[in-house]
Amino acid sequence: MSTARDRTQVPAAARRRVAVIGAGYVGLPTAAVLAHFGHQVVLAEHDPDRFGLLVRGDMPIVEDGLAELFGDAVAAGHLRVVQHAGDAVADAQFVFLCVPTPQGDDGSADLSYVEAVAAEIADHLAPGAVVVNKSTVPVGTARLVEGITGRADVAVVSNPEFLREGTAVRDSLHPDRIVVGADDPGAAGRVGELFAPTGAPVIVTDKVTAETIKYAANAFLATKLSFVNALAGLCESLDADVRDVILGLGYDKRIGFDFLRPGPGWGGSCLPKDTSALVHIAESAGYDFALLREAMASNDDQLAWVVAKVVAAAGGGLDAVPVAVWGLTFKADTDDRRNSPAVAIARRLVDLGAAVRAFDPTVPPSVRAVPGRSADDLSGMVLCADPYEACRDAAVTVLLTEWGELRDLDFAKVHDLMAHPVVVDARNLLDPAALRRVGFAYTGVGRR
Ligand code: NAD
Ligand code: UGA
DSSP states (O other): OOOOOTSSSSOOOGGEEEEEESTTHHHHHHHHHEEEEEEOOEEEOOOOOHHHHHTOOOOOSSSSTTHHHHHHHHHHHEEEEEEEEHHTTOOSSSEEEOOOOOOOSSBBOOOOEEEEEHHHHHHOOOTEEEEEOOSOOOHHHHHHHHOOOOOOEEEEOOOOOOOOOTHHHHHHHHHEEEEOSSSSHHHHHHHHHHHHGGGOOOOEOOOHHHHHHHHHHHHHHHHHHHHHHHHHHHHHTOOOOOHHHHHHHHHTTTSSSTTTTOOSSSSSSSSSHHHHHHHHHHHHHOOOOOHHHHHHHHHHOOOOOOHHHHHHTTTTTOOOOOEEOOSSSSTHHHHOOOOOOHHHHHHHHHHTTOOEEEBTTTBBGGGGGGGOOOOOOOOEEOOOOOOHHHHTTOOOEEOOSSOOOGSSSOOHHHHHHHSSSEEETTOOOOHHHHHHTTTTTOOOOSOO
8 A cells, every 4th residue: 555645635734724716717727726635625606607507517617627627626525616705714714816807997907806805705704814815916905905804813915826728727736836925924835835736836925026926927928929929020021931930939948939929919818907907007106118018009900910911811891791700719728708809800800891700619609698608799790600601601711719620620621612712810820831722812920
């Protein structure tokens, strides 16, 4: 019999009682992974539809490996779901806030969910509990939460999250680093220990610095993407191939290959709102973050550039022109369409008069009738069950999300279905030579 401890779990003496508030893209993997590590986790979700799905054992989001990890943790008795934050925290030693911080009207982060949950749990927190802020919040929010809870015996700690959608489980099991910001190094250390099975380095700092690290990471990634998107534009002007330029850059270890794929612009629920919030935070602190403002403006230009490519591919105008759109999510392997460049571009095509038929593997044609799933962003588009159906009679097909299955289509069939065999590949996903052999006119971004 082996006495070796399973290294994916904390030792019995290090198991803690944890509450996670908010069952979204961050709260679900956080709860599942902490439970997988052996902690006793209670997850609170106040949305009745979402709560109902979880109680029935269904996942409200598309996330690779999450359903299995979550189901296993529930079956092992390490994880349960409740509807009210107050019920989740009563017995918890650690309370993770994973609620939304959407972009407010002036570009700053809207803290109303964080404020509401802090007020909701204040009187229910166990003596000596640690409130851990995982939501992305402006500098100074940990202090705001302290003020709202008004509990001298409760520490508030900042623990920003760096997971990506689509790889959230992998990122949570194997993070590059854990950042904990606290006034009390003891509380910070105890939060770091919850994640010991990850083996990741733990950076302990003060709260303001931890909050700054989170925005700095997202703003840096956004700036890197704006750079590479601009590079794609330059390559087209120079008749260079951006993919080989990337190869030449990526092998330089100081640059690396990650986040070097040009596309239709960066989007999602976080990069846009967090860059905008950081510009706002900087402004409030008397610093003009001009570089970041430029990265954001250049991202708007990227969207317009892709739209212009579709207009050009259609011969100069889109009025009543049938256009097929492949991909609606902000990137592949997620069902998230929040701030999706694909949706923004498809909307502009609709506004220019195009008859858009769209396909995305996570958007069934019946989506408008699915309870709890708004599809307002897709108004004016015909939703199709498969990519072939979308491109029937189309004058142009534009690929906006890099779904792997689009690479392996029967392009001879696509060719025959379309009125004009013209493809704009905003993700450089397809093989231009193979498409041209079949008879397509192909346009990518920054490549011949
Ligand atoms: P989300 O909208 O997917 O999920 C938030 C959940 O919290 C929702 O299900 C909502 O109903 C629930 N909720 C809100 N108030 C509640 C309350 N009082 N009690 C119980 N449940 C409540 O949001 P998300 O994408 O998980 O983002 C959460 C935070 O994490 C944001 O600050 C975001 O910036 C940050 N973040 C997100 C990601 C990501 O990839 N999505 C990554 C890192 C950090
Ligand atoms: C991003 C960060 O990568 C995470 O570290 C962070 O935790 C998260 O935001 C957050 O704070 O919410 P995510 O929103 O899941 O994660 O998406 P990314 O993988 O960063 O992609 C963002 C956008 O950039 C997408 O539109 C994607 O298509 C685009 N992108 C990304 C490219 O166009 N090219 C690339 O090479 C990489």
